[in-house]
Amino acid sequence: MEDKQIAAEASVKYIRDGMIVGLGSGSTVNYMLRKLGERVQQGLQIKGIPTSVKTEKLAKELGIPLTDFSKIQQIDLAIDGADEVDSSLNLLKGGGGSLVREKIVDQAADELIIIADSSKVKSVLGNFPLPVEVVPFGYEKTMEYIAAFGCTPELREKDGRVFISDNGNYILDCKFDLIENPVTLHEQLKSLTGVVETGLFPEMASKVILAREGKVEILSK
Numbered sequence: 001m002e003d004k005q006i007a008a009e010a011s012v013k014y015i016r017d018g019m020i021v022g023l024g025s026g027s028t029v030n031y032m033l034r035k036l037g038e039r040v041q042q043g044l045q046i047k048g049i050p051t052s053v054k055t056e057k058l059a060k061e062l063g064i065p066l067t068d069f070s071k072i073q074q075i076d077l078a079i080d081g082a083d084e085v086d087s088s089l090n091l092l093k094g095g096g097g098s099l100v101r102e103k104i105v106d107q108a109a110d111e112l113i114i115i116a117d118s119s120k121v122k123s124v125l126g127n128f129p130l131p132v133e134v135v136p137f138g139y140e141k142t143m144e145y146i147a148a149f150g151c152t153p154e155l156r157e158k159d160g161r162v163f164i165s166d167n168g169n170y171i172l173d174c175k176f177d178l179i180e181n182p183v184t185l186h187e188q189l190k191s192l193t194g195v196v197e198t199g200l201f202p203e204m205a206s207k208v209i210l211a212r213e214g215k216v217e218i219l220s221k
């Protein structure tokens with residue numbers, strides 16, 4: 001079993017009867033959904049809030065009951081993946097392009113657990129290009145303003161076409177050398193008019209469940 005799957009399956013034991021659960025996005029989360037689907041078939045009663053159209057589709061296929069923000073007051077727990085995690089549990093996310101919905105759900109949850117293999121742990125964030133969701137109108141200008149913060153932004157494409165997020169926006173993948181201060185960089189980028197959201201999730205995760213060579217490790221605040 002690969003480490004992503006081991007970490008993902010270990011997270012399911014934190015899901016208890018009656019919980020409203022934020023369902024993240026990505027290949028690690030897909031393993032979590034499959035395990036959760038099994039638990040639901042065995043009688044676990046939960047409702048999930050998906051963070052992407054892809055997650056919503058898979059959850060429905062697996063028989064996981066879903067809800068939405070119009071029907072609930074709180075999210076007990078969100079389980080999500082990440083592209084990078086630092087030792088203070090700051091996250092860089094959005095490799096799959098779902099960062100806006102992920103951030104809305106993850107922020108609303110009482111607890112956020114991140115699941116990952118050990119390759120995602122970095123001493124400093126920024127090796128992975130930072131995904132920034134931007135409004136399509138005038139994205140060329142937004143790109144120039146973002147580049148002035150010391151990165152090389154690239155418009156994300158998929159299958160030879162511009163990638164469109166679930167929210168109808170573009171994603172700019174911004175290669176920084178290192179992101180020494182994720183809080184400040186996030187605030188600076190967020191202040192640009194065309195920026196919808198950045199893939200920096202500082203100080204949000206309460207726990208990271210990692211798998212390294214088949215063994216589970218827990219990083220906590």
Ligand SMILES: O=C(CO)[C@H](O)[C@H](O)COP(=O)(O)O
Pocket residue numbers: 024025026027028029080081082083093094095096097098099102
């Ligand atoms: O932020 C994300 C999607 O927007 C994912 O959680 C992140 O890209 C990790 O993906 P994977 O589990 O496939 O490595």
